[in-house]
Amino acid sequence: MNNSAKIILEMKGRSGHLVYRNGDKTAKLYVEISGVPDYHIILSTEDLMEWHQPKGEIIRRDEEDQILQAIIAWEEESGMKTDIPQWARNRVADIESAG
Numbered sequence: 001m002n003n004s005a006k007i008i009l010e011m012k013g014r015s016g017h018l019v020y021r022n023g024d025k026t027a028k029l030y031v032e033i034s035g036v037p038d039y040h041i042i043l044s045t046e047d048l049m050e051w052h053q054p055k056g057e058i059i060r061r062d063e064e065d066q067i068l069q070a071i072i073a074w075e076e077e078s079g080m081k082t083d084i085p086q087w088a089r090n091r092v093a094d095i096e097s098a099g
Helices: 061-078 086-098
Strands: 006-012 015-022 025-033 041-043
Touching (some): 006 025, 006 061, 015 061, 061 086
Antiparallel strands (some): 006 015, 015 025, 025 041
C-alpha cells in the first residue's frame, strides 16, 4: 500500500463507510455488518466510480487498483474480512506478481 494511503472504517450502527484517503483524494465505500460468518463487513465496490473528494472526479483504473490493493492490505493488517469480489482479488494478485 502507498505509504500515504490510509483506510479507515467509519461505522454508525450496522452500516458505515470504508474510507480510502491518499493525499487530497478520498473514496468512500458503503459497508454493512455481515450476517454470515464468512465476512465481518459487506462492501459496495460500485462506489469506486467517482472520488468523494474531489467531488465527482472519475476514479481511473490505476487508482481503482491502488484502492483495491489498500483494502486487501487493510484486511490483512486489521484481521477484518470483507466480501471484496474475487475479480478484484485476482486483479490485485496479477498486479503484485507483475510488479
